[in-house]
Structure formats: structure tokens, C-alpha cells
Amino acid sequence: MSVSTDRRRRRLPGPTGAGHLRYTRGLLGRPYDALLDLHERYGPVCAFGFGSQRYVMLFGAEANQLLLTDNPARPRFLSRDVLSLLIPVVGARAMVVSDGEDHRRRRALVRPAFVRRRIEGYVPVMVDEIHRMIESWPVGGTVNAFDAVRSCIRRIAIRSLFGDRLQAHTDQIGRELETALRYINRSPFLRFDHDLPGTAYRRAMAARGRVDELVRAEIAKRRAEPDDRGDVLDALLAASADGDQLADLEIRDQVISLIASGYDSSSSAAGWAVYALLSHQEAYDRVRAEVARVAGDEPLTADLLGQMTYVGWTVSEILRLYTPGVLTGRSTIEDFEFAGELIPAGSKVLYSQYVTHRLARHWTDPLTFRPERWDRDAPDHREPTPFSFVPFGGGYRKCIGWAFAELELRALIAELARRTDLSLVGPPVQPTGVATMWPRGGVPVRVRGVDCARG
Numbered sequence: 001m002s003v004s005t006d007r008r009r010r011r012l013p014g015p016t017g018a019g020h021l022r023y024t025r026g027l028l029g030r031p032y033d034a035l036l037d038l039h040e041r042y043g044p045v046c047a048f049g050f051g052s053q054r055y056v057m058l059f060g061a062e063a064n065q066l067l068l069t070d071n072p073a074r075p076r077f078l079s080r081d082v083l084s085l086l087i088p089v090v091g092a093r094a095m096v097v098s099d100g101e102d103h104r105r106r107r108a109l110v111r112p113a114f115v116r117r118r119i120e121g122y123v124p125v126m127v128d129e130i131h132r133m134i135e136s137w138p139v140g141g142t143v144n145a146f147d148a149v150r151s152c153i154r155r156i157a158i159r160s161l162f163g164d165r166l167q168a169h170t171d172q173i174g175r176e177l178e179t180a181l182r183y184i185n186r187s188p189f190l191r192f193d194h195d196l197p198g199t200a201y202r203r204a205m206a207a208r209g210r211v212d213e214l215v216r217a218e219i220a221k222r223r224a225e226p227d228d229r230g231d232v233l234d235a236l237l238a239a240s241a242d243g244d245q246l247a248d249l250e251i252r253d254q255v256i257s258l259i260a261s262g263y264d265s266s267s268s269a270a271g272w273a274v275y276a277l278l279s280h281q282e283a284y285d286r287v288r289a290e291v292a293r294v295a296g297d298e299p300l301t302a303d304l305l306g307q308m309t310y311v312g313w314t315v316s317e318i319l320r321l322y323t324p325g326v327l328t329g330r331s332t333i334e335d336f337e338f339a340g341e342l343i344p345a346g347s348k349v350l351y352s353q354y355v356t357h358r359l360a361r362h363w364t365d366p367l368t369f370r371p372e373r374w375d376r377d378a379p380d381h382r383e384p385t386p387f388s389f390v391p392f393g394g395g396y397r398k399c400i401g402w403a404f405a406e407l408e409l410r411a412l413i414a415e416l417a418r419r420t421d422l423s424l425v426g427p428p429v430q431p432t433g434v435a436t437m438w439p440r441g442g443v444p445v446r447v448r449g450v451d452c453a454r455g
Helices: 001-008 017-029 031-042 062-067 078-091 100-116 117-122 123-135 145-162 167-185 200-224 232-238 248-279 281-294 302-307 309-321 402-419
Strands: 045-050 053-058 143-144 327-330 336-338 341-343 348-351 420-424 446-449
Touching: 017 045, 017 232, 031 045, 031 053, 031 327, 053 062, 053 078, 053 100, 062 348, 078 167, 078 200, 078 248, 078 348, 100 117, 100 143, 100 200, 100 232, 117 402, 123 402, 143 145, 145 167, 145 232, 145 248, 145 402, 167 200, 167 248, 167 309, 200 248, 232 248, 248 281, 248 402, 248 420, 281 309, 281 402, 302 402, 327 420, 402 420
Parallel strands: 053 348
Antiparallel strands: 045 053, 143 446, 327 348, 336 341, 420 446
8 A cells, every 4th residue: 555545544633523523613613712722732734624614724834835835827726615705795706716817817907006106105095094083083082993993994995996986985885895794704614605585695795786886886987987096996997918908897806805805804903903002012102202203293105104114013013913814725626745644635725824823933922912023133033934924825826905904004003103192991802703803892992192183
């Protein structure tokens, strides 16, 4: 018997019997603890789940590198089977759920909308919406900072995509997508993806349909009134590669997926940013000092934000310890080996950013929030292992909006630091969610002071 055949017949490590039920319940309720415990007990490879919801977990930077550096010309892994859970929000033609030539083509056509020059041009929109949020906070009162930044970042996403044309529909789009996002953020074990009366799935699809109508109407208006307003939608409408262009339905799905990811993941990171900084006063004091030194009372620009080194380290540390993505994955189209185990073709293979960012073999004191770990000039600096830091994925499928998201977080942190005086209210915040890690119950803060003066 060959080694390969012997491995094929050997059961992958993982929970069985009562332990299997315990982990399944854990992944339904607190996936974070369950994922860390799976890694601790079973090592870099383990299997769990049942039937169509059976998964193989691969843990660590080596696993991330294997899955994220696949050869797009001859892929061993596909995304759509696993990420199809996102379709109720993003649509069937979105780049994130595309594979092969469809993905290559769509990414090539979307990429011009996210070149650095265009992204940096959105800083005034970011700052304007952050100011609008801050000015609405009652001094002496309490606000849920997660809800506030979520609304703020949704407005930034919509204005960046559409300019001011759909600004009046921002709240409606937010309400509708929130219904769909809450559905896809359920555990896959609790989903029932069948369009039947009274189901959460039908409500999610109906909400997505109402957003479709708004976006398709706007696309039709832009087709009838061609112009370059400097927003993402015009860039998508104008995108061309070798004479090829995105069809209207493709544009619709790219736009909705960009709105959803642009405010779901980014606002989750922003909510955790508020929590992390207010929980670590020394780090927040250093942010305040740097913002005052670099920007003073000057309006924020991309250039000023780029000069804020400590703010940049803080963003990286927030994305490491509070990464919005908990886990994601691929399906494999051929057998492959990893860490001495054979994973058969057809498996749904997952990797966890959450676990990778907490592994002691990759990070010193991994559970400690310490922006200074990103200072390359520090005597104790430890250069991150390749693929040990993957908040936006990696390889040819890396999140196309990652630079926009980082710039948005920098602007938010800088403006909160110089224009607010806040303190946390209540007990420590716990995480919730599967597709995205939200702060459970939000981030309640007391507003002790607000500076509404704009530079």
C-alpha cells in the first residue's frame, strides 16, 4: 500500500462523538474560542461538521500561503463553493464569488476604480462624514460608537461609489443591506437558503432586491448622462480592457458587494478601533500627540495621514487583533497534502485569520494590543512571517479595496483623537458573528467633549 493510499484512508484529525457536538455548538455560539481550541487540540489540520457543512480547517501562516498563492492559470482551489454563502448580499456576478477567467476579467476591469490617486481623492468625503458623525454626539450623553461609525462608513462608501446622487437613499440602502448582512453573518449550520414564505432567507433576498432597484436605476441614469464625476461607479462604467466592458448586471453586483464590504468589514474594524484605543490610554495618548504634531488644526489630507507613523502602526495592530474576517476558505479540485495529512478533492477548506493573528509562533505576546510591535527600528522588532498577517487575504484575490479601508481607518482614528473626548461605558466588549467579527452589543461610550471646529 502506498503512503498516499494509506493517508487517503486515514481519518483526518478532529472531534468525534460528543466532542463533535460540543464543537459544533461552540462554532454556533462562540466560534472564536472553538477555533482556537480546535487548533490547540488537533494542530494545523482538523475536520469538523457533517454532510454538506463538513469542513477541513488549516491553521497558520503556512496554510494561508498555500491557499492564497494558488496559481490562477492552473488553480487547485476555487472560491465560489465556499463563498457562495455571500451571494444573498453580493450577488452571483460579484468578483468575490467568481473564479477562473470570470474573476480575472472582473478584477482587471474593477482595478482602475481603486488606483491610489482616485482613493486619495476620497479623503475629503471621509473627513466630512466623520465630522458629521462627531457633531451629532451629545456632550455629556452616551452613544453606541459602533452604530455611529457603521452609519458614517456606510455614507462614505455610498458617496465614494455614487458621489452625492444616492446620498438621500443612504439610510434605506443601509437598512436593506443590514437585513441581508445579518443573515449571512449566521453560522452556516443555522442557515436555510430556501426561498420560502416567512424565512430569513426570503427577507434577505427581498432586501437585496430593493437595493438592486436603486442601483440599476442609477446605472441607467449614468448611461443616459455619461460623464466622469470622479466616483467609483463612473470608473466602473468607463472601465475597458481590450475592448471588453462590464455588463450592467456585473456592475450592479460589483457595486453592491463594494457597498457591503466597504461598510461591513470596515465599520467592524472601526468599531473595534474605538474600543481598542479607549481601552489602552497610553496608545491613545500617543495617537493624539502624533496627530497634533503632524496635522495640528490643518484639514486632513492623504499626505498628512501618510506621515502619521504611529497611527499606521495602530491600524495594523487593530487589523491584527480585531480583524473583521474570522475565517474564509476555498474548495479543492484535487487532492493535496498539508502538515502530513492528505486532504481529498472536493473538500471545503477553511483558514482563519483570527487564529493566525493569535499564534505565539508568529507573534510575541499575541493577545496584547501593542502598536509598537510594527516599529521596524525597535530593538525587539520581529518581522512578521509571510502570510501571518492577512486581514485582507492575499495573492491575486487580495481585497481590492484594502488601501481604501486602511486610509479610512487612519482618517477616523485621527479625527476622533483630535476632536473628541470619550470614555468606555459598561463591561468589556465580546465578539459575535461568523462572516464578520462585530462587537456584541456595540461599543457604548460617554461623550465628555466634542470639538466641532473644522480645519
